[in-house]
Amino acid sequence: MAKAELKSNKKTEIEDSSSLKGTLASVFFLGIFIVVTWVSVYFLFLDRF
Amino acid sequence: MSSQTAKLKVDPRDGKLAMAHFYVAFIALALGGLMGLLQTLVRSGKFELPWGIDYYQILTVHGVLMGLVLTTFFIMGFQYAAVSRTAGTHSPAARRIGWIGFWVMTVGTIMAATMVLLKEASVLYTFYAPLKAHWIFYLGMTFVVVGSWLDGAAQIMTYAKWRKENPGKPSPLLSFMAVINTVLWIVATLGVASTVLFQLLPWSLGLVDTVDVLISRTLFWYFGHPLVYFWLLPAYMCWYAIVPKIIGGKIFSDSLARLSFILFLLFSIPVGFHHQLMEPGIDPAWKFLQVVLTFMVIIPSLMTAFSLFATFERFGRSKGATGLFGWFKVLPWNDARFTVPFIGMASFIPAGAGGIINASNQMNQVVHNTIWVTGHFHLTAATSVVLTFFGISYWLVPHLTGRKLTKAMNKLGIIQGWVWFIGMVFMSGAMHFQGLLGGPRRSAFSTYGDAAQAAEWIPYQIAQAVGGSILFLGIILMIIIFVNLAFFAPKGEEEFPVGEAENLEEKAPMIFENWKLWLGITAALILFAYTIPFIDMIQNAPPGSPGFKTWNSW
Amino acid sequence: MHMHKFEKIWLIFGIGALVVFLSVVGVSAFYLGNKPPSCLTTIDPKKVDTEAPFDKPGLNKVEGKEWDYELVYVASAFFYNPGEVEVPLGAKVKVIATTKDVVHGFQVAGTNINMMLEPGYVNEIVTTFDKEGEYLVVCNEYCGTGHHLMSSKIKVVK
Numbered sequence: 001m002a003k004a005e006l007k008s009n010k011k012t013e014i015e016d017s018s019s020l021k022g023t024l025a026s027v028f029f030l031g032i033f034i035v036v037t038w039v040s041v042y043f044l045f046l047d048r049f
Numbered sequence: 050m051s052s053q054t055a056k057l058k059v060d061p062r063d064g065k066l067a068m069a070h071f072y073v074a075f076i077a078l079a080l081g082g083l084m085g086l087l088q089t090l091v092r093s094g095k096f097e098l099p100w101g102i103d104y105y106q107i108l109t110v111h112g113v114l115m116g117l118v119l120t121t122f123f124i125m126g127f128q129y130a131a132v133s134r135t136a137g138t139h140s141p142a143a144r145r146i147g148w149i150g151f152w153v154m155t156v157g158t159i160m161a162a163t164m165v166l167l168k169e170a171s172v173l174y175t176f177y178a179p180l181k182a183h184w185i186f187y188l189g190m191t192f193v194v195v196g197s198w199l200d201g202a203a204q205i206m207t208y209a210k211w212r213k214e215n216p217g218k219p220s221p222l223l224s225f226m227a228v229i230n231t232v233l234w235i236v237a238t239l240g241v242a243s244t245v246l247f248q249l250l251p252w253s254l255g256l257v258d259t260v261d262v263l264i265s266r267t268l269f270w271y272f273g274h275p276l277v278y279f280w281l282l283p284a285y286m287c288w289y290a291i292v293p294k295i296i297g298g299k300i301f302s303d304s305l306a307r308l309s310f311i312l313f314l315l316f317s318i319p320v321g322f323h324h325q326l327m328e329p330g331i332d333p334a335w336k337f338l339q340v341v342l343t344f345m346v347i348i349p350s351l352m353t354a355f356s357l358f359a360t361f362e363r364f365g366r367s368k369g370a371t372g373l374f375g376w377f378k379v380l381p382w383n384d385a386r387f388t389v390p391f392i393g394m395a396s397f398i399p400a401g402a403g404g405i406i407n408a409s410n411q412m413n414q415v416v417h418n419t420i421w422v423t424g425h426f427h428l429t430a431a432t433s434v435v436l437t438f439f440g441i442s443y444w445l446v447p448h449l450t451g452r453k454l455t456k457a458m459n460k461l462g463i464i465q466g467w468v469w470f471i472g473m474v475f476m477s478g479a480m481h482f483q484g485l486l487g488g489p490r491r492s493a494f495s496t497y498g499d500a501a502q503a504a505e506w507i508p509y510q511i512a513q514a515v516g517g518s519i520l521f522l523g524i525i526l527m528i529i530i531f532v533n534l535a536f537f538a539p540k541g542e543e544e545f546p547v548g549e550a551e552n553l554e555e556k557a558p559m560i561f562e563n564w565k566l567w568l569g570i571t572a573a574l575i576l577f578a579y580t581i582p583f584i585d586m587i588q589n590a591p592p593g594s595p596g597f598k599t600w601n602s603w
Numbered sequence: 604m605h606m607h608k609f610e611k612i613w614l615i616f617g618i619g620a621l622v623v624f625l626s627v628v629g630v631s632a633f634y635l636g637n638k639p640p641s642c643l644t645t646i647d648p649k650k651v652d653t654e655a656p657f658d659k660p661g662l663n664k665v666e667g668k669e670w671d672y673e674l675v676y677v678a679s680a681f682f683y684n685p686g687e688v689e690v691p692l693g694a695k696v697k698v699i700a701t702t703k704d705v706v707h708g709f710q711v712a713g714t715n716i717n718m719m720l721e722p723g724y725v726n727e728i729v730t731t732f733d734k735e736g737e738y739l740v741v742c743n744e745y746c747g748t749g750h751h752l753m754s755s756k757i758k759v760v761k
Contacts, residue, residue, distance in 0.1 A: 020359055022374050026358045027351075027354055030398050033402055041416070048415070049733050105745065105747075178706075179705055262706065262721050262722055302604075305606065308604070327639055327717055329720075330641075330645070332643065340625070344624070347621060348614070351613065414715040417717050418710065418744055491750070495754075497751075502737075594648065597705050601748050
């Protein structure tokens with residue numbers, strides 16, 4: 001019983017993942033945008049007196 | 050007779066109150082927008098205000114109308130309708146309280162506006178003690194806040210009634226979100242109410258001679274940051290719970306949506322010091338602590354970004370889209386109810402990135418009080434939030450007035466959204482860059498004695514005037530659409546879209562509705578972040594400040 | 604409550620980035636001395652002109668301190684005193700300022716010198732003027748009709 005459950009869980013995980021790869025790519029694009037802008041302004045801060 | 054399955058249509062009696070809010074909101078938009086246009090024209094250096102009107106007077110009008118009137122009235126009207134739609138028609142008692150709230154807010158707005166027009170209150174909507182406005186201005190603002198509490202009470206009453214009639218069940222998502230935002234608002238406005246009632250009103254009435262400036266500012270900013278989340282959460286309500294239905298998809302996760310709203314309640318309040326990072330009299334350790342708490346409030350937005358993309362991707366794939374981004378193309382781009390809020394969502398990416406920079410402790414020195422900040426909140430409030438409000442109006446106004454969004458108005462709505470976007474790219478973009486060069490915000494045109502640095506700013510100011518003019522065109526379009534939907538569109542039925550969760554078996558945990566718990570944690574976090582700095586401010590207070598009136602009267 | 608694997612990955616990345624940001628600014632502030640201006644000294648705003656160091660606005664050489672000069676400003680609607688100063692290139696300077704009336708925002712455009720001046724409080728920042736040039740000092744907090752006319756000038760010279 002427990003084994004069967006485990007199996008079905010695993011299966012949905014794989015389907016889930018494959019269908020949200022665009023989402024993962026999109027949020028990572030967003031994340032990288034945030035990091036790049038933050039780092040740019042941080043360097044501006046370091047450069048100025 | 051609020052049944053278990055809420056009605057599909059907002060009761061006309063509730064609709065009337067919601068519409069009353071929208072009339073005031075859109076009048077504020079029209080007048081506030083005109084003021085905004087004038088400001089950008091003045092700052093271009095090519096235009097001067099006629100008839101002795103002062104730049105800072107119109108700046109005050111713009112801030113009060115857009116930041117307080119448009120937002121508060123629209124939000125209360127929208128949430129009142131959303132609760133009626135999802136938790137059932139408001140009781141006569143709740144509706145009466147809602148109407149009283151509406152009128153108290155409206156009277157307060159008229160009082161404050163009159164004083165600003167008489168040049169008795171050119172203090173901007175952020176008050177800036179020891180600048181001293183006429184007491185009627187402060188009293189008017191108090192009325193706006195108290196009125197909004199009554200409006201909120203109506204929503205809470207109807208939510209409580211639903212909970213009582215449906216024991217053990219999670220409340221409808223939109224009602225839950227509306228109540229979270231109302232509670233957030235009530236807790237936040239305690240700060241501004243305190244400074245107005247206990248400091249500014251007695252002082253402007255001449256009952257006391259001086260005011261403690263730092264305490265007044267701290268109380269204001271205790272309110273000032275949750276204020277922006279009070280604007281944002283209704284947009285999130287639309288993105289999480291309404292847009293999925295509009296596109297024909299599902300809410301990615303009901304529970305995670307609720308969790309993110311709870312995180313907003315907990316973490317958007319004890320963070321006001323990140324508006325005061327450059328101020329004397331506050332220990333840097335306490336500032337940093339609130340910076341850390343500010344960063345906590347970014348997490349629910351990260352969750353929101355994922356949920357929204359996931360909703361879109363799931364929908365696209367259900368329509369047979371393939372590849373990494375194929376789902377993006379099949380979204381209903383010709384539907385204003387989707388496209389306009391979507392432009393708002395996309396704008397939140399640079400808006401959020403800028404916000405993280407603002408909150409980054411000493412990095413704030415680069416941008417504090419420069420026009421970068423103005424550029425920032427014209428992306429957050431004036432694009433993400435406002436475009437979503439416009440997108441909501443496109444179906445909510447006809448829904449409430451028994452009319453239809455016609456094809457022509459839908460098309461005009463999409464054009465409006467893109468006009469806004471283009472205008473904002475010019476205006477907000479130029480503001481961001483000018484700010485990085487050091488150009489100050491809240492300032493009329495000035496060459497600063499022909500300083501070389503100030504000369505570099507002027508091209509950006511001209512770009513802002515171009516953007517401001519395009520945005521004003523956007524406001525005209527929006528007013529045309531609103532008037533059409535409210536009075537002239539053909540009679541018919543327009544849907545109030547309410548999304549369904551993808552996984553209906555996964556019920557939201559009941560702990561989310563445990564208000565004692567969440568209010569308890571909210572209070573604990575506020576006390577933790579503010580108690581000791583506040584005691585320090587009182588114990589080490591300098592002599593109080595008398596009032597100043599450093600602006601010209603008529 | 605179920606959370607998708609990708610969402611977990613995203614949140615770990617996102618929260619990780621936030622932790623890195625906080626660590627960078629935290630270490631810079633508390634170990635390298637780059638705290639934002641947060642002076643705790645108070646002053647009677649009516650007595651600014653007679654109290655040290657505000658009785659001598661301008662650039663003053665100091666001895667035996669971590670910095671070489673003190674650059675003292677008194678702000679009032681709508682003036683900075685001094686209106687113009689010269690600072691030697693490379694000088695380590697403590698900028699000290701206060702206001703006699705309303706709130707002002709002291710900002711040297713194009714630098715990190717940006718601090719609020721509030722009646723009753725002194726504010727200060729220590730920095731090394733390591734780039735030559737003429738810098739405009741503006742008021743960046745609304746203070747009244749003449750707010751946009753309030754300015755001063757710093758010349759950093761060899």
